[in-house]
Amino acid sequence: MLKQFVTDISPTTGCLIKTEILQPRFFPDLKSQRILTKYGPLSVPPSGSSHAMGHFNFPAPAPCTGCVVTQYTFNIEYADGSYANANTGTYLHHAVFLNLGRQMPTCSATDQPEFTFASGNERTVVSLSLNGTRKAGYSIQKTDIFYVTAELMSDAAAARDVIITVDWEFIPSVPSDFQHLKPLWLSADGPCLSLGGEIPVPANQTAFTVAMDPAWKSTVAGEVVVAQAHAHDGAEEVRTLRNGKVACTHKVRYGEKPGYVTPGDHSDHGGGGEGGGHHHGRRSLGRRDADIPRVSSLSTCTNLGRMEVGDLWSVQADYNIVKHKPMGGEGHLEPVMGISLLYVAEDPK
Ligand SMILES: [Cu+2]
Numbered sequence: 001m002l003k004q005f006v007t008d009i010s011p012t013t014g015c016l017i018k019t020e021i022l023q024p025r026f027f028p029d030l031k032s033q034r035i036l037t038k039y040g041p042l043s044v045p046p047s048g049s050s051h052a053m054g055h056f057n058f059p060a061p062a063p064c065t066g067c068v069v070t071q072y073t074f075n076i077e078y079a080d081g082s083y084a085n086a087n088t089g090t091y092l093h094h095a096v097f098l099n100l101g102r103q104m105p106t107c108s109a110t111d112q113p114e115f116t117f118a119s120g121n122e123r124t125v126v127s128l129s130l131n132g133t134r135k136a137g138y139s140i141q142k143t144d145i146f147y148v149t150a151e152l153m154s155d156a157a158a159a160r161d162v163i164i165t166v167d168w169e170f171i172p173s174v175p176s177d178f179q180h181l182k183p184l185w186l187s188a189d190g191p192c193l194s195l196g197g198e199i200p201v202p203a204n205q206t207a208f209t210v211a212m213d214p215a216w217k218s219t220v221a222g223e224v225v226v227a228q229a230h231a232h233d234g235a236e237e238v239r240t241l242r243n244g245k246v247a248c249t250h251k252v253r254y255g256e257k258p259g260y261v262t263p264g265d266h267s268d269h270g271g272g273g274e275g276g277g278h279h280h281g282r283r284s285l286g287r288r289d290a291d292i293p294r295v296s297s298l299s300t301c302t303n304l305g306r307m308e309v310g311d312l313w314s315v316q317a318d319y320n321i322v323k324h325k326p327m328g329g330e331g332h333l334e335p336v337m338g339i340s341l342l343y344v345a346e347d348p349k
Contacts, residue, residue: 015039015058015148022167026070026132030171037063040163041079044090044154053093053334054152054162060097062146063168068137068178070129071169074119076152079161085259086121086294088156091327094120094230094337095150095164101143106185106216107192115185116146117166118341120230121260122297128181128226128343130302136179136225136345137171153327153334155262181225181343184216186240186315188338191216198335201234207320210338215241215314222346224304230339233295234319234326240301240340241314248301250340254324255293262292292325307344315340 017038024032037060044054063069076084076092084090097117104112116138117126128137152162171178188210189195199210229238229250238250255261307313317338319326327334 034169041161070137073167091153093151100145179345184342186340211316212314215312226343227301229298234321256296260296264289
């Protein structure tokens with residue numbers, strides 16, 4: 001696994017180009033801190049090349065060490081600092097912080113690193129401390145080594161420089177009464193992500209469900225504090241299941257803010273199609289394309305109750321790609337995902 005991340009980027013700083021200080025919101029008595037880290041610039045290819053998807057892997061320093069992360073939020077911006085989203089043709093397809101210092105507990109077959117912090121374009125605010133109401137978070141030790149794997153997508157005609165940002169809030173110590181939350185990654189692609197988490201759209205189907213099957217048989221006992229989800233455009237609902245029963249329904253909402261709408265009449269959308277230049281004339285026959293709402297949020301559940309060793313946990317995602325326009329142009333639909341990322345406070349051993 002490590003091999004695929006070997007790059008010429010500095011292993012100590014990676015793509016980290018800037019850190020800004022922000023005002024912390026939780027646990028002021030514990031001298032909490034909040035920073036915005038910026039990674040880049042990442043050159044996202046123009047629409048029409050490699051399905052307009054930029055793939056990036058780079059080492060990233062931990063936001064803090066000997067600390068507890070209590071909340072995080074991913075975002076993207078352009079190199080000039082301006083907001084980047086669907087309204088200007090750029091998407092945070094997804095970004096994940098992998099921790100090479102810990103193993104993914106849901107995959108026993110290989111030494112997959114833990115998938116620790118993650119987001120898609122929905123940019124969910126992940127509050128591990130439940131907005132400061134619970135003494136919980138992700139504690140980072142010296143042995144934790146982070147890499148970022150990210151996919152950024154563009155429907156612009158030219159390559160664009162994009163910066164991934166993460167807003168981190170943390171306590172700069174590990175208080176003894178704080179619980180470490182273990183991330184557990186459930187994917188419709190199965191526990192070891194044989195397809196890298198991405199599932200091709202089933203042929204000739206417009207409404208379908210992708211499901212993690214078989215479920216993961218838990219090796220962990222504790223309390224499930226947060227369940228966060230990720231899916232692609234076209235998704236209607238993601239469900240986290242415990243022993244076949246719904247433990248969390250993650251509602252997928254579209255276009256709730258102007259940034260999450262692709263404007264119609266794009267001269268360039270649908271690039272990355274089958275490549276035949278002969279298709280191009282057809283598009284300019286005066287058909288006005290409607291605005292396209294994109295996934296703008298997936299709801300999160302908190303305090304889901306217990307997880308016992310031997311419980312079966314899985315995830316399902318319903319898609320309807322007629323109701324919600326999926327990613328990808330004519331002739332090529334982007335694969336879909338169904339992810340539930342649980343954060344579990346393990347019982348003391
Ligand atoms: Cu994704």
